[in-house]
Amino acid sequence: MLHSILLPVDLSAPASWEKALPRALELAKGGTLHVMTVIPNFSSSMVGGFFEEGFIDRALHEIGEDLTKWVNDNIPKDQEVHPHVVHGRIYDEIIQAADRLDVDTIIMGASPADLTQYLLGPNAARVVRHSTRSVYVVRG
Template identity: 40%
Template sequence: MTNTVLVAIDLSHPEHHADILTRAQKLAGMDGASLAVVTVIPDFGMSIVGTYFSEDAEKRALKEAATSLHAAISGCLGAPEDKNITHIVRHGTAYQEILATADEVGASLIVIGAHRPDFRDYFLGPNAARVVRHAKCSVYVIRS
């Protein structure tokens, strides 16, 4: 039995949210699992571009991401469902944060989207591929 289904969404691609969230909701519903949704924003301080942002830029970005995450979930699944979902906003490297979150919430399934491949990453996008390779649980990849 699945305890938690972790869904990873990229807020910069809202056109894929509905497919990913509705599929994850169905998968969680089949096992009576709870749903947790994570989004990851880049860690501003870890790169050379971090010096170009104000000190509170990262805090503001995290707050805006949390607001956007609630809006995305409510827009796709409805406000009543949004109240029953754990919302997680992380910052750092996407695949590392997704994997860490999966461990923290005890996920037994990760649902993640993958863009259509180009020549460099023919089978999966780089983040989805790393999540698939390194996850300790099953991973359900949804092609967009």
């Protein structure tokens, strides 16, 4: 059993969590499961200029409600769980959250493989390469 696990999920892509969630729940029994989703940044101020003022705050609130519903639908009631919604570069936010929350490990689903991703999705690959925490990648 691990004391604290971080499970990043993409609410719009079940493949990001369908295989990883059961493993995270198995390892988190008796411990804490942190579930997070990341609203990607715009990568450019020019792109960000097309969105109205307050967009990010509204998006954080709406995605937070969606994540809470996801947690209620997918996490057993007896599991201690804390949902987190952040905004930024996906892999950076995962690494920073893992450090801030002092988790034992990050459990991630690998995106479906293709040759351009060398069998591991780009965010999972960056987390594996740059995190100081153990990373458990669930393929599927």
